[in-house]
Amino acid sequence: MHELSVSSAIVETALRHAAGRKVSVVDLRLGKLRQVVPESLTFYFEIVGRDTLCEGARLELEMIDALMACRECGHRWDPAPQPEHGEIVGGDLLLPQFRCPECQAAGAEVLQGNELEVESIEVNENQSDPAPPPMAGPSGTGREAEDSAGVI
């Protein structure tokens, strides 16, 4: 359930960069070596964003495969291949393997797969005279009446 904390951190990061503008999309790069559950992250992101400028924003996840590089022999491999959603695969094929499968050396370097990075955000730029969005509230509000009166 640390996805709640992670979601809060994502929203805070987005809000800081949005600098007062409404956020519509947050692009996140999520490495497969992180133990962050995408569905859970999306769920909490929606909740944490409520009553902020991230309310209603879409969290776009780009999943990043893991990639290791052996410091001894240079071999590169995915240490934690994952089955497709719901697929059940037997045997050793999908067991994590962080020791180099070629030369058996320890101490390989993680090239990618640890990402938890807000890559970019999309914000709504208001015009110089901001108006409430047409579908935002119930019709026949006082503001609408005021505008009409102004036109007349």
Add this chain to the structure above:
Amino acid sequence: MHRTKIKVAEDALDANTTIAHANRADFDREGVAVVNLMSAPGAGKTTLLERVLADRGETRVGVLEGDVQGSMDADRLSALHIPVVQLNTDGGFGGECHLDANMVRSALPDVQLGKIDLLVIENVGNLVCPAEFRVGEDAKAMVCSVTEGEDKPLKYPLMFRTCDVVVVNKTDLLPHLDFDLDLLLHNIDRVNPEATVMQTSARTGDGTGAFRDWLLGVGREVPVPA
């Protein structure tokens, strides 16, 4: 109204990392080594600490005890006459399942860094979440007990990967269990071939000397025991 895309390229946990660095700077200034001790609930962290800290020599040790609720562990460790600070995550931290850098920072005024050489942060029992959050520690260690099953390193690889030391605890129970110790060691090696693995029984004290020597040596350039 139009949409603008803004490049951010920032780690979402940067704020936590920044606070962790601030914690680390405080620890360094006071000359305090810090170990983040993690495990699943009930693996034996507190019993292991009771055992090894009873024989702490001249080292002034403090413990920051992380739990969702309660002070049972802190009460047990206080019997060793060491400073113990209880940090409950349900008190203002939403009942979080882990400690993060900010929670640790909030407890530092109570810890009194000037009076200790080593701070052990006993994290909330959980094999997933604590692994994601740095708190400013010098080293991370975890306890994995033989009653948890041989497959845990494969199911929770991040926790096993992130630790410098993996303590396999409750070895006194091995004669009573259908537990393949070699398979567990093999699985730990699969996910963290660089980990130092120790086998202990916190209950009998068997093997705990190696962990004590490592713990008391953190931050002092003492070679890790073979």
